[in-house]
Amino acid sequence: MSLISTKTVASDFDVDSLFSKLTLEQKIGQIIFAIPQKNDSELKSLGRENKLGGVIFSQNCSKNSFTYFSNLNKLPNKVPVLIGSTSQQSINCLDPNFSLLPDRYNLSAINSNIFTFNIYQEIGKINNKLNLDVYFSNSLSIKKDKGFYHYGFGDDVINVLKNNHAAIKGLHQKSILTGTTLSYDFDYKKVDDNIKNILTQLVKDNIDILKASREDFETPIFRKEFIDQLKDSLNYNGLIASGDLALGINASLTVDNAIHALQNGHDVIALSAYYTEVIKGIALGIKKGKVDTILINKNVRKVLELKAKKKSYITNYTPKEDLKAIKADTYEKSVTVLNNTDSIIPLPSLNKTSYQLVSIGLKGHEDSFGNTLKMFVDYDYHRIEQPSFSTSQVNLLFESCKNKDIVIVNIVCHQESSKHRYGVSYATEQFIEQLQHKTKVIVILHGAPDGLRYLDKSQNTIINYSTDKYAQEASAQVIAGSISGNGKLPITITPNFVVNKGDKIKNVGRLGYGQPNQVGIDGNKLNYLIDSIANHAINIEATPGCQIVVAKNGKIVFEKSYGYFTYEKETPVTNQTVYDIASVTKVAATTQALMMLDYQDSINVNNSLDHYITNTDTTNKGDIKLIQFLTHTAPLKGGYYFWGHVYDRDKKEYNPTYISPYKKKGFTVEVTPDLYASDTIKNAMWDWLLASPISTRRRYTKSVYRYWYSDLGYYFLQRVVEKEANTSIDKYLAKNLYEPLGTRTLGYLPLKRINLNRIPPTEMDINYRQCLIKGIVHDPSADLMGGVAGHAGVFSNAHDLAILMQMNLQKGTYGQHQFFDETTLNNFNRQPYTRFKNRRALGWDKPPLKGDEGNTSPLAPKSTFGHTGFTGTCAWVDPTNSIVYIFLSNRVYPTARNNKLAKENIREGIQSAIYQAMGEELPQ
Numbered sequence: 057m058s059l060i061s062t063k064t065v066a067s068d069f070d071v072d073s074l075f076s077k078l079t080l081e082q083k084i085g086q087i088i089f090a091i092p093q094k095n096d097s098e099l100k101s102l103g104r105e106n107k108l109g110g111v112i113f114s115q116n117c118s119k120n121s122f123t124y125f126s127n128l129n130k131l132p133n134k135v136p137v138l139i140g141s142t143s144q145q146s147i148n149c150l151d152p153n154f155s156l157l158p159d160r161y162n163l164s165a166i167n168s169n170i171f172t173f174n175i176y177q178e179i180g181k182i183n184n185k186l187n188l189d190v191y192f193s194n195s196l197s198i199k200k201d202k203g204f205y206h207y208g209f210g211d212d213v214i215n216v217l218k219n220n221h222a223a224i225k226g227l228h229q230k231s232i233l234t235g236t237t238l239s240y241d242f243d244y245k246k247v248d249d250n251i252k253n254i255l256t257q258l259v260k261d262n263i264d265i266l267k268a269s270r271e272d273f274e275t276p277i278f279r280k281e282f283i284d285q286l287k288d289s290l291n292y293n294g295l296i297a298s299g300d301l302a303l304g305i306n307a308s309l310t311v312d313n314a315i316h317a318l319q320n321g322h323d324v325i326a327l328s329a330y331y332t333e334v335i336k337g338i339a340l341g342i343k344k345g346k347v348d349t350i351l352i353n354k355n356v357r358k359v360l361e362l363k364a365k366k367k368s369y370i371t372n373y374t375p376k377e378d379l380k381a382i383k384a385d386t387y388e389k390s391v392t393v394l395n396n397t398d399s400i401i402p403l404p405s406l407n408k409t410s411y412q413l414v415s416i417g418l419k420g421h422e423d424s425f426g427n428t429l430k431m432f433v434d435y436d437y438h439r440i441e442q443p444s445f446s447t448s449q450v451n452l453l454f455e456s457c458k459n460k461d462i463v464i465v466n467i468v469c470h471q472e473s474s475k476h477r478y479g480v481s482y483a484t485e486q487f488i489e490q491l492q493h494k495t496k497v498i499v500i501l502h503g504a505p506d507g508l509r510y511l512d513k514s515q516n517t518i519i520n521y522s523t524d525k526y527a528q529e530a531s532a533q534v535i536a537g538s539i540s541g542n543g544k545l546p547i548t549i550t551p552n553f554v555v556n557k558g559d560k561i562k563n564v565g566r567l568g569y570g571q572p573n574q575v576g577i578d579g580n581k582l583n584y585l586i587d588s589i590a591n592h593a594i595n596i597e598a599t600p601g602c603q604i605v606v607a608k609n610g611k612i613v614f615e616k617s618y619g620y621f622t623y624e625k626e627t628p629v630t631n632q633t634v635y636d637i638a639s640v641t642k643v644a645a646t647t648q649a650l651m652m653l654d655y656q657d658s659i660n661v662n663n664s665l666d667h668y669i670t671n672t673d674t675t676n677k678g679d680i681k682l683i684q685f686l687t688h689t690a691p692l693k694g695g696y697y698f699w700g701h702v703y704d705r706d707k708k709e710y711n712p713t714y715i716s717p718y719k720k721k722g723f724t725v726e727v728t729p730d731l732y733a734s735d736t737i738k739n740a741m742w743d744w745l746l747a748s749p750i751s752t753r754r755r756y757t758k759s760v761y762r763y764w765y766s767d768l769g770y771y772f773l774q775r776v777v778e779k780e781a782n783t784s785i786d787k788y789l790a791k792n793l794y795e796p797l798g799t800r801t802l803g804y805l806p807l808k809r810i811n812l813n814r815i816p817p818t819e820m821d822i823n824y825r826q827c828l829i830k831g832i833v834h835d836p837s838a839d840l841m842g843g844v845a846g847h848a849g850v851f852s853n854a855h856d857l858a859i860l861m862q863m864n865l866q867k868g869t870y871g872q873h874q875f876f877d878e879t880t881l882n883n884f885n886r887q888p889y890t891r892f893k894n895r896r897a898l899g900w901d902k903p904p905l906k907g908d909e910g911n912t913s914p915l916a917p918k919s920t921f922g923h924t925g926f927t928g929t930c931a932w933v934d935p936t937n938s939i940v941y942i943f944l945s946n947r948v949y950p951t952a953r954n955n956k957l958a959k960e961n962i963r964e965g966i967q968s969a970i971y972q973a974m975g976e977e978l979p980q
Contacts, residue, residue: 469503
């Protein structure tokens with residue numbers, strides 16, 4: 057989607073006709089390019105009188121003057137004034153809604169001119185939107201500092217040439233005149249071949265304006281010899297402009313400098329003051345023979361010819377969401393890992409390592425780096441607003457960092473001057489050097505690379521060349537291992553930090569963050585549709601609140617929470633809220649464990665139960681194959697009334713053989729804070745289950761019965777897992793899956809890890825437990841087993857469940873761990889009984905077969921796999937489109953009889969919204 061607008065300009069005019077009508081002062085005015093200062097009434101008057109060639113706005117812009125000249129150019133019968141900007145900062149000054157785009161070092165670090173072209177096209181579009189005609193890019197400049205020339209895009213000449221070409225082409229394709237600055241004392245004969253090649257290429261690329269830069273307080277006027285070289289040797293036909301000749305001097309000297317500039321061959325004069333004095337002074341100079349009339353006329357024609365090229369045209373402006381995606385993508389590609397001495401980038405472990413984050417130089421700004429890093433690891437935090445800090449703060453930092461495994465120092469450099477050490481204070485430098493003797497340290501610099509000269513001894517160093525929010529987020533994700541770091545340092549800073557230095561750090565497949573438009577999803581549409589459906593669900597009281605995560609191509613592009621824990625609206629749901637995921641446990645726990653054991657050749661789903669649990673061989677369950685339990689084709693009933701053995705609903709009495717109202721010897725299995733089950737309850741439930749009758753429903757083959765959804769199979773599967781793993785399923789998964797994944801909420805028995813205040817209640821259980829269920833599993837039978845069951849009991853937030861599903865999308869790999877392989881996943885994701893109208897894979901639910909009522913969006917492809925949960929949850933993986941979708945809620949509060957979530961197809965509707973935001977349409 058594009059925003060379309062027509063740029064409004066003055067009508068075309070005939071240069072010869074207009075030239076002949078101009079007075080001498082009007083002609084001279086056409087070669088004046090003004091730099092407005094606040095509300096400049098003199099400039100406005102000159103504009104009205106056709107005595108002004110252009111106005112160039114700096115980052116300290118005059119909005120009043122900008123509005124005036126923009127409107128002036130719309131008037132008929134006026135000589136238009138060229139309007140320009142000197143940087144993205146000046147555009148932001150003119151339009152505060154404009155968000156700065158990656159430039160210069162962020163672009164040259166990528167070493168791909170495609171990004172530069174795209175960014176400069178966007179700069180061209182915003183210039184068009186503001187009716188700006190000229191853009192001066194500092195990234196194209198050639199300047200001298202302390203006797204050495206520096207190029208805007210860095211020290212690698214080949215890289216500079218490619219980026220210069222792409223930048224100019226991007227601007228020109230949007231009909232924006234392009235300018236830059238050169239050192240005022242540039243001498244083409246004396247510079248080396250690299251500099252000659254760069255300047256020659258700028259000329260070949262048809263750069264429109266070359267302007268003299270002010271250095272060391274010298275007058276910014278090119279030498280006559282250099283201008284002659286430009287025009288004669290290089291055949292440069294663009295405008296040659298002086299720098300600001302009025303800065304810091306009086307009117308008389310400004311006039312003298314202007315005349316001198318014209319004598320040297322400049323086409324236009326840049327001024328920030330004394331406009332009228334200069335016009336009159338040049339007129340007097342013509343009269344006295346100091347200035348050649350023929351030269352003035354030639355210069356005026358060059359300016360008028362540029363103005364005559366201005367036309368009305370239609371521009372497609374990039375929507376805000378697309379710009380976010382462009383920014384995020386560019387900043388991701390520019391992250392540069394300069395060294396990784398301790399091999400701790402990316403972080404080797406997310407939850408077995410102690411971390412400290414120290415962010416320096418934030419100056420009241422949001423810590424975007426820290427906020428993103430928090431999505432991956434827990435850390436102790438120290439925030440320092442200013443670049444420098446006291447000795448007492450240093451001592452405090454050492455005390456807080458001394459016992460940490462890894463300390464991450466985030467330096468945000470808002471300073472770009474050597475006077476302020478480019479934002480890297482002496483205190484910061486010393487702190488890092490000393491801390492490295494005590495523990496491992498990762499240093500991240502956000503800002504100008506010049507600050508690296510004070511970090512030369514850093515052992516693990518990353519730079520992203522901007523303080524922008526998206527740049528900081530990208531750096532954090534490289535450290536976390538969700539994106540790769542492939543940037544190259546564009547300039548040489550020290551012998552350790554030289555041009556093109558940069559380690560290639562590959563991402564380890566951890567789920568990261570991104571913008572929807574980065575992955576082909578319309579962000580505006582996605583947000584609108586999901587917001588509408590989620591808010592509708594809450595308004596009709598289908599659920600008091602919910603969490604939603606959408607990830608595509610390894611990036612979470614939507615993560616949002618809605619509503620409250622209850623309809624009393626006391627505690628809002630946040631992204632840290634932890635839900636009971638109910639039957640999603642079947643795939644988040646039991647199926648995962650079976651896949652891992654299958655990968656290790658410890659189980660085979662085609663074996664029968666008695667192969668693993670030998671004492672079942674004399675029961676009516678022993679010959680049932682594991683695959684039948686997984687596909688709900690075993691001859692089992694839908695459930696078993698375990699509570700009938702322990703509770704008399706008519707008398708409302710608990711059987712003291714199995715239940716105690718308090719914890720005591722032999723009764724340590726907590727059901728609720730006021731109910732404790734016998735330590736033998738699990739074995740008793742197992743015996744009851746084994747002794748239960750089997751179903752008599754239709755049988756298709758010797759072992760395959762008609763599909764009937766049942767929790768009971770997962771009691772048997774849990775026993776198989778625990779037998780082969782030689783431990784309980786909760787401990788096996790915590791150690792071998794959930795912890796290595798880096799999850800912090802996913803698992804059984806949440807109150808052992810998570811504060812009760814983070815967990816919403818599920819149901820007011822008036823049937824068995826006689827209390828509000830909160831922090832314990834909603835399923836009564838799973839609760840009777842102590843909260844750990846094959847079919848229910850797992851809690852999670854949407855983020856951590858998405859991590860688990862992302863691992864499945866990645867066919868068993870995640871964060872340098874291999875949990876199973878593609879063959880294993882394919883084996884469990886196959887649908888063996890579709891001929892019997894059974895859509896189920898092994899453990900996994902699938903999209904409906906023809907004529908079936910399923911649990912997915914009609915737009916979800918057949919490859920999709922996942923599961924739903926009774927409490928109002930779902931987790932779906934779409935390998936065709938690399939999508940993970942998670943929905944968590946407590947729709948059973950206060951009663952499970954509330955089935956509006958299913959009746960209104962809320963979960964399916966939100967899943968459909970993802971595909972609709974990708975351009976797909978729902979079937980009629």
